[in-house]
Amino acid sequence: MGDDTAVKTRVKSSRVKTARYPQCTVEVVSDSGEGAQKCGQTFGAVSAKMGNGVWTVEIIPAEIQPPPRSPAGASGNRIRIGEDVVTNWGDRTNVAIAFNEQVLLARHRLNAIEDEAILLVENMWATHKDEDIRAEWAAAMEELEGANYRIIEVPMEEECLAIVDNPRKGKNMFALGILCWMFDRDMEVTRAEIAHAFRKKAAEVTERNHELLELGYSWADSHLDVRIEVKPGLSAENTLVMNGNQAIAYGAVAAGMDLAAMYPITPATSVSHQLGEMFHKFGGVIHQAEDEIAAAGVAIGASYSGKVAFTITSGPGLALKTEFLGLSVMSEIPLVVVDVQRGGPSTGLPTKVEQSDLLAALFGQPGDAPHVVMAPATIEECFHSMVTARRIAETFRTLVIVMTDANLATGVQPFPRPVLDPAWQGSLPDMSPVPEGKPPYDWDEETGLSRRFVPGTPGGMHTLTGLAHDEHSKVAYASAVNQKSSAMRSRKMAVLHSTLRPPVVYGDEAGDLLVVGWGSTKGAIEEAVDRARAEGLTVSSLHLRFLSPLEPGLKAIFGRFKRVMTVEINYSDDPDLPYITEENRRRGQLAWLLRAQTLVDVDCWTRVLGEPLQPGAIHEVIRDHISKGSAS
Amino acid sequence: MPSDKTTDGRVERSLAILEKAREDFHSALVATSEELRGLLDAGSGSAEARAERTAAELGAFAVGHIDVDRFSAFEETGEPVAVTVAPKLEAASRTLQSLLDRGDDLFLVRAEAGKDLREVVSAGLARAGRAFGAARTVELARSGRYDEAQHGEWLDRFPPSLWSGRERKLAPPIVVEIEGTDLLAGGLADFLDGAQKIVLVVRGPAPPAELSRLITPGLMVVQAEDPADLSVLAETEGPAVAALLPDGAARFVHLPEDDGGRGRLTVNHMPEDEPKRALGRVSVYQQAEGLRHLASLAAGWGLAAAPAAAPSGDGAAAPAASTAADTLAAWILRQADLPETG
Numbered sequence: 007m008g009d010d011t012a013v014k015t016r017v018k019s020s021r022v023k024t025a026r027y028p029q030c031t032v033e034v035v036s037d038s039g040e041g042a043q044k045c046g047q048t049f050g051a052v053s054a055k056m057g058n059g060v061w062t063v064e065i066i067p068a069e070i071q072p073p074p075r076s077p078a079g080a081s082g083n084r085i086r087i088g089e090d091v092v093t094n095w096g097d098r099t100n101v102a103i104a105f106n107e108q109v110l111l112a113r114h115r116l117n118a119i120e121d122e123a124i125l126l127v128e129n130m131w132a133t134h135k136d137e138d139i140r141a142e143w144a145a146a147m148e149e150l151e152g153a154n155y156r157i158i159e160v161p162m163e164e165e166c167l168a169i170v171d172n173p174r175k176g177k178n179m180f181a182l183g184i185l186c187w188m189f190d191r192d193m194e195v196t197r198a199e200i201a202h203a204f205r206k207k208a209a210e211v212t213e214r215n216h217e218l219l220e221l222g223y224s225w226a227d228s229h230l231d232v233r234i235e236v237k238p239g240l241s242a243e244n245t246l247v248m249n250g251n252q253a254i255a256y257g258a259v260a261a262g263m264d265l266a267a268m269y270p271i272t273p274a275t276s277v278s279h280q281l282g283e284m285f286h287k288f289g290g291v292i293h294q295a296e297d298e299i300a301a302a303g304v305a306i307g308a309s310y311s312g313k314v315a316f317t318i319t320s321g322p323g324l325a326l327k328t329e330f331l332g333l334s335v336m337s338e339i340p341l342v343v344v345d346v347q348r349g350g351p352s353t354g355l356p357t358k359v360e361q362s363d364l365l366a367a368l369f370g371q372p373g374d375a376p377h378v379v380m381a382p383a384t385i386e387e388c389f390h391s392m393v394t395a396r397r398i399a400e401t402f403r404t405l406v407i408v409m410t411d412a413n414l415a416t417g418v419q420p421f422p423r424p425v426l427d428p429a430w431q432g433s434l435p436d437m438s439p440v441p442e443g444k445p446p447y448d449w450d451e452e453t454g455l456s457r458r459f460v461p462g463t464p465g466g467m468h469t470l471t472g473l474a475h476d477e478h479s480k481v482a483y484a485s486a487v488n489q490k491s492s493a494m495r496s497r498k499m500a501v502l503h504s505t506l507r508p509p510v511v512y513g514d515e516a517g518d519l520l521v522v523g524w525g526s527t528k529g530a531i532e533e534a535v536d537r538a539r540a541e542g543l544t545v546s547s548l549h550l551r552f553l554s555p556l557e558p559g560l561k562a563i564f565g566r567f568k569r570v571m572t573v574e575i576n577y578s579d580d581p582d583l584p585y586i587t588e589e590n591r592r593r594g595q596l597a598w599l600l601r602a603q604t605l606v607d608v609d610c611w612t613r614v615l616g617e618p619l620q621p622g623a624i625h626e627v628i629r630d631h632i633s634k635g636s637a638s
Numbered sequence: 639m640p641s642d643k644t645t646d647g648r649v650e651r652s653l654a655i656l657e658k659a660r661e662d663f664h665s666a667l668v669a670t671s672e673e674l675r676g677l678l679d680a681g682s683g684s685a686e687a688r689a690e691r692t693a694a695e696l697g698a699f700a701v702g703h704i705d706v707d708r709f710s711a712f713e714e715t716g717e718p719v720a721v722t723v724a725p726k727l728e729a730a731s732r733t734l735q736s737l738l739d740r741g742d743d744l745f746l747v748r749a750e751a752g753k754d755l756r757e758v759v760s761a762g763l764a765r766a767g768r769a770f771g772a773a774r775t776v777e778l779a780r781s782g783r784y785d786e787a788q789h790g791e792w793l794d795r796f797p798p799s800l801w802s803g804r805e806r807k808l809a810p811p812i813v814v815e816i817e818g819t820d821l822l823a824g825g826l827a828d829f830l831d832g833a834q835k836i837v838l839v840v841r842g843p844a845p846p847a848e849l850s851r852l853i854t855p856g857l858m859v860v861q862a863e864d865p866a867d868l869s870v871l872a873e874t875e876g877p878a879v880a881a882l883l884p885d886g887a888a889r890f891v892h893l894p895e896d897d898g899g900r901g902r903l904t905v906n907h908m909p910e911d912e913p914k915r916a917l918g919r920v921s922v923y924q925q926a927e928g929l930r931h932l933a934s935l936a937a938g939w940g941l942a943a944a945p946a947a948a949p950s951g952d953g954a955a956a957p958a959a960s961t962a963a964d965t966l967a968a969w970i971l972r973q974a975d976l977p978e979t980g
Binding site: 387424427506 | 665672676691704705706708712804807808
């Protein structure tokens with residue numbers, strides 16, 4: 007895209023060229039606190055409302071307040087827009103707008119920028135009074151000019167000073183104006199979006215931001231010579247635009263949840279922020295507990311009393327909740343837990359994406375604690391998964407862990423407005439009098455299911471315990487009792503498994519390679535598969551929503567492909583690394599699970615770069631695996 | 639004040655302004671009704687009907703991933719509804735359906751001339767409140783705690799005095815068409831709680847500032863001539879009362895307290911002429927007092943004159959205490975945090 011020539015000064019051309027693309031990726035980057043994220047989010051929302059496919063990803067520094075003008079401090083948003091549905095963040099950026107050259111340099115060094123990309127960068131640093139800053143600018147520009155970019159310097163601060171005293175608070179809307187001109191965004195929609203974003207502030211704030219938007223637009227109109235057309239090809243009617251955490255919150259409301267108990271943890275906290283804005287209007291209560299453990303306890307207590315309760319957390323919080331999750335399983339109290347995964351063990355990478363909690367979610371509870379683990383693959387599925395999770399938890403009187411990740415949590419995507427169904431709100435707990443002699447764990451010998459006794463039910467009084475217990479909920483250490491109750495709790499998973507359908511293969515039912523994924527990687531995997539199939543490669547993919555119990559028929563499906571591999575955002579050893587052997591190689595977490603469950607030699611390709619996977623990278627891996635298969 | 643004996647579409651416009659509150663109540667009504675139908679059908683319905691309901695309850699995420707026919711076979715259908723309980727549940731279901739059948743009419747009361755406003759509003763709310771009564775009846779019947787003597791009237795009338803805090807948050811909004819001579823605001827205070835919204839569409843001459851008597855920190859109070867001025871009602875989540883009065887009455891908006899704990903009163907119009915004749919039961923003196931009260935609130939006089947003797951501490955303001963014993967009693971009442979009745 008664009009000219010080969012690096013332009014060091016303002017462009018002024020009498021002729022504006024418009025280039026049309028089926029999709030384009032834009033980044034807005036700045037230091038923390040300069041509003042690049044709001045600029046990017048607004049651009050994404052406006053594009054979605056105009057009928058473009060959109061996927062946004064937040065670029066978040068690891069630290070809350072990193073040093074200004076440092077490559078590690080790059081903060082902002084990547085917005086991929088398309089004529090059609092966009093399912094992932096793509097490969098590299100085509101257009102970037104940066105508030106300083108250091109954050110732009112960071113993106114360049116991460117290989118995040120496409121060849122021939124158009125880069126618009128604030129140029130106040132070139133003439134800054136601080137000699138060191140001028141030197142940094144010069145060095146950065148030299149490095150950037152070594153690549154094949156078109157660099158356009160923009161006097162953001164100088165222009166914004168005409169409207170605001172502190173341009174740090176205004177550049178983002180000026181940048182948004184530039185993007186609106188370049189991509190011919192509807193300014194009425196943009197103004198409305200800005201007004202919505204600042205709805206809780208004084209009217210003058212919105213007015214000021216509107217002025218900055220217009221200023222950026224008119225500056226671009228006077229100085230830029232290239233516009234990009236990504237034709238809106240979708241209907242924007244009856245469409246919602248939100249991120250995965252918002253979708254979880256709205257899904258919880260739609261599912262008739264009564265209580266959300268949580269303790270703040272990145273990147274899950276914004277679920278509670280969203281709930282905090284509207285949960286009470288639907289009779290819901292959000293409880294911020296004193297810690298993660300208490301949050302799980304409160305949710306279990308509420309559920310025990312007949313309410314519909316869930317708790318929200320991320321990996322470190324899931325670890326802390328472990329004992330209480332076991333109580334939910336042992337006492338058969340329905341509970342939904344949302345795990346918004348982040349990177350690393352311990353506190354790890356709070357703001358970065360990873361899918362490393364899978365095995366902990368599956369097996370993290372000491373003792374045998376069979377429960378359900380499911381994973382939405384899109385932002386739309388984040389919404390709907392809450393309805394299903396509630397129903398499964400109540401039907402099977404068990405724990406359901408819903409696993410999303412930071413990619414889904416902060417990514418924004420439009421999706422069809424759900425047609426709300428009152429049935430999602432479920433039924434009232436059965437409080438009809440308990441027949442004489444019926445015990446609280448009246449397990450059906452075949453299914454392990456039993457009626458849920460809610461406090462207040464006539465004839466249903468019993469002692470609740472997390473200790474081994476018999477049908478009457480009496481603590482019992484007799485050898486046969488634990489064997490039976492364990493079998494009953496486990497049987498429920500087999501019964502649920504019997505209701506699951508085999509997953510649908512994306513692509514042909516047989517071939518050289520089957521790529522298996524779970525969670526947020528669906529869009530990137532399927533785009534990579536499409537690219538590979540367009541080259542004539544016989545590759546298909548499969549995306550799992552239920553990890554426990556696993557969806558049925560996997561062994562049969564795997565058997566129709568020469569090779570099977572998982573693609574995941576967690577760590578695995580590269581087989582070519584020192585000391586790594588077939589025997590000691592640590593594999594991707596889903597690969598591990600699939601190998602154990604199917605006895606198929608499932609390979610894996612995984613990365614923990616702290617960012618979503620790129621379809622281009624997966625495409626390369628597919629090519630590589632198929633060529634290896636041909637050679638062997 | 640010129641005479642105006644019609645409502646000129648003001649009723650319809652008032653109902654439109656209350657659309658969100660009406661929809662919230664209506665949605666709850668639909669959900670409760672369907673839940674009850676599901677309960678009555680459970681166990682007795684066909685396998686197809688159960689599967690259909692299960693499919694709906696599992697939602698879109700299950701589509702393609704769960705075999706709902708199989709899943710529904712494992713759904714707990716509950717104990718069969720006892721023969722003695724079923725008629726009561728059926729009656730509750732009929733009550734809910736009859737409320738749904740009324741449509742917008744459920745939220746409208748046309749008061750005959752001479753009727754007591756408090757009684758009119760109470761009856762209207764008790765009628766819509768049957769939805770709450772029906773839900774409570776179901777809960778009690780299913781758990782074997784239903785007592786005909788105590789709960790038998792709930793499907794016929796369920797007045798606001800019996801509503802719980804949560805029900806008050808979901809209170810049905812109500813538009814009351816009333817003669818100006820019947821406009822006595824004092825009795826309305828009993829209903830202004832939770833999210834209750836009451837709009838009075840007044841016909842004919844009316845006391846000029848009657849609603850000023852209801853101004854309290856947490857309550858939205860509006861007197862207007864143009865229904866468009868009632869749009870603020872849609873913005874508050876708390877209780878609100880408004881009156882659409884003929885030309886010449888005082889027009890004002892009192893917004894509930896903000897974070898700083900102060901309400902905001904804006905008086906858009908004060909009548910120039912003093913009231914000259916009694917209107918219904920409201921004397922000339924009382925009408926003038928209404929106007930003086932409004933003027934004093936607008937001038938900040940009321941705040942400055944707040945009783946200084948009120949004891950300090952958290953909680954709602956207590957009556958001014960004149961003796962040590964009264965002071966102690968008032969303090970205890972505030973601290974007691976007595977549970978809601980009903």
